[in-house]
Amino acid sequence: MITLGPLLVFLVIGFFAWLLFTLAVFALPVFAGVTIGFWAFHTGAGTLGGIAVALVAxxxxxxxxxxxxxxxxxxxxxxxVIILYVAPATVAGYSATHGIAQMAMSSPRWQTVFAVVGAVAVSITAFIRFTGMAADGPARQRLARG
Structure with missing residues (x-):
């Protein structure tokens, strides 16, 4: 059990890092959806209405x-447009990496260093993934032809 604990800790941290890098592209849509969903809930749409409005937004x-x-x-x-979508991913990457660094080390300076490195890594990943999702081929070629 003593050897399995640290291995599981590394696996869980690795899983959450993978999840962070995978979902960083969706930081702005999630933020917009949650914000508009809460607004709809508080204006009387109810729980299901708030969830539906959040998903649509x-x-x-x-x-x-x-x-x-x-x-x-x-x-x-x-x-x-890319910066508009990558900026919230950068903030999410900084916050998540800073939270992990707070659990791993006690020095606030090193926590900040690791958080900045994590934010840069998440930003680059979100930039590459978001630009890779854009339809560069057929949609733009059809528009260019007329």
Whole structure:
């Protein structure tokens, strides 16, 4: 049991790191969905109405971002859309890495160092994944042809 405990700790930390990197792309749609869902709940939509509105708002936020990347031809505007979606992922990466670092070490300076490195890693991953999801091929080629 004494050898299995540390192994399980490393596996769980690895799982949560993988989950963080995988779901970082969806930080802005989740934030928008939760915010609008709470707003709908507090204005009288009820629990199911709030959940339904949250799901629609999150999906719409993600779809609008993908549509913007597929249709916008100006590079600076595409970069702005990507930064708009990657910035919340950076904050989420910093917060998650800082939380893990607080459990692992006592020095606040080293916690911050590891949190910044984690935020940069999550930002790069979210940037690559978000741009990889954009429809570069058929949608833009059809629009270019007319």
């Amino acid at each position: 999150g999906a719409a936020t993600f779809g609008i971002g993908q549509l913007a990347l597929a249709l916008v031809t100006w590079t600076w505007l595409r970069l702005f």
